[in-house]
Amino acid sequence: MIKGLKVRLRFGGFLVAALLVLGGGSVSLAQEVTPEFVQETIVKANQGIARAQYNLGVLYVNGEGVRQDKVKAREWYEQAAVQGHVRAYYNLGVMYINGEGGGLQNMKTAKEWFGKACDRGLQLGCDAYRELNEASH
Numbered sequence: 287m288i289k290g291l292k293v294r295l296r297f298g299g300f301l302v303a304a305l306l307v308l309g310g311g312s313v314s315l316a317q318e319v320t321p322e323f324v325q326e327t328i329v330k331a332n333q334g335i336a337r338a339q340y341n342l343g344v345l346y347v348n349g350e351g352v353r354q355d356k357v358k359a360r361e362w363y364e365q366a367a368v369q370g371h372v373r374a375y376y377n378l379g380v381m382y383i384n385g386e387g388g389g390l391q392n393m394k395t396a397k398e399w400f401g402k403a404c405d406r407g408l409q410l411g412c413d414a415y416r417e418l419n420e421a422s423h
Contacts, residue, residue, distance in 0.1 A: 319345070319350045319351040320351070321351065323351065324345065324351035324352060327341050327342050327345065328342060331362060331365075334365075334369075336365075336366045336369035336370070336371045336374075337366075337371070339362045339363075339365045339366035339369075339371070339374070340362070340363065340366040340371045340373060340374045340377075342362045343358075343359045343360070343361075343362035343363040343366065343374065343377065344359075344377075346358045346359035346362065347359040347377075356381065356386045356387040356388070357387055357388040359381075359387060360378065360381050360386070360387030360388060360389070361387075363377050363378050363381070363387075364378065367399075367402075370406070372402075372403050372406040372407070372408050372411070373403075373408065375399045375400070375402040375403040375406065375408070375411065376399065376400065376403040376408055376410055376411045376414070378399040379396045379397070379398075379399035379400040379403065379411070379414060380396075380414075382395045382396035382399060383396035383414075383418075393418060393423040394423065396414075396418065396423075397415060397418045397419075397423055399411075400412075400414040400415040400418065401415050403415075
């Protein structure tokens with residue numbers, strides 16, 4: 287059951303990356319990932335702007351404009367999450383359930399992140415949280 291859950295959430299993680307790239311004020315598919323865009327995102331992320339921190343995490347996960355680095359992605363998602371960025375909560379849950387970003391697979395931590403995303407109104411977080419509950423995690 288966990289294997290099926292992992293596959294579904296991994297797929298969900300990729301699906302969510304596509305959805306987040308399209309909406310919610312995040313990186314847009316219409317936005318060309320130029321060196322200038324990446325540099326601006328890095329500057330804003332270092333200034334503590336949660337949306338930029340989240341977007342930089344997305345860039346690192348996907349290897350767009352930067353070398354793919356899931357450890358750095360997780361670090362940027364964590365910084366955005368500290369500020370309450372709901373999509374960062376969800377993406378951290380996906381990383382923990384898949385054991386990505388330098389950490390071991392941790393269902394309890396994944397469930398906590400999904401729960402936070404759900405509490406803030408992200409349906410994908412609610413769905414993932416429910417699936418983990420049904421799988422007895």
